[in-house]
Amino acid sequence: MNCAFCALIQADSARWVARGPVASAFAPLTPIAPGHTLVVPTSHVADLFETPPEVLAETMALVRRVAGTMRSTLGADGVNILNASGPGSEQSVPHLHFHVIPRWHDDGFSTWPTGRSQHHVQGDPIARLASAVAG
Template sequence: MNCVFCALVEAGSARWVARGPVASAFAPLAPIAPGHTLVVPSSHFADLFDTPPEVLTETVALVRRVADTMRSALRADGVNVLNAGGPGSEQSVPHLHFHVIPRWHDDGFSTWPTGRSQHQVQGDPIARLASAVAG
């Protein structure tokens, strides 16, 4: 199987926010906002429908931790959690993943962004998230 997310998890080559045996979080290659994070099961599951409930529970718990941390560490006004399930939904990588995107009143995009955020965050937002999610 040639799954890009499985390869990242196996190689450890991503910018990690959190890594665990069941769920992991990392920065996407082309973030649409400072701190944009992908949360995935650490093992391969194609989408929500393919994922065992106990894995989905731990994955969504990590989504919540990352989202909570965005509000505190990045001072986001809100957070979008986005998921596309299956090829008919425009799912770009056939591995369950959630986009966790910090939002600010002045970020310049709508709920499903088509461009890049105009918001600036001081320092390295992924490093701040990684530190805060870790503990």
């Protein structure tokens, strides 16, 4: 397997925030904010769609713990939690990961999309989703 995150985990070559048997957290190579952290399942799963529910639950629990620690330790006013899953999402590394980015009122950047999708879906997409989720 040629996964950059699995290689980091196996080689123990990351700057670790937390390490666990199910989920781990480490500093990215090019952080966009002080304390920017990546949270990943410790074992390889490609994306949100492939992740077993129990692994996703433990990974998200670590996301929450890291986010809370950013407020208490770094004085962050809030956090952004970013994920891209699947080839249409601009996912850059095929290993599920969440960017946990501390934010401050005066940090001078935005992580929100600046445009809108040009893709069109037949019918009412929210009604279709609600029906399928209930189904």
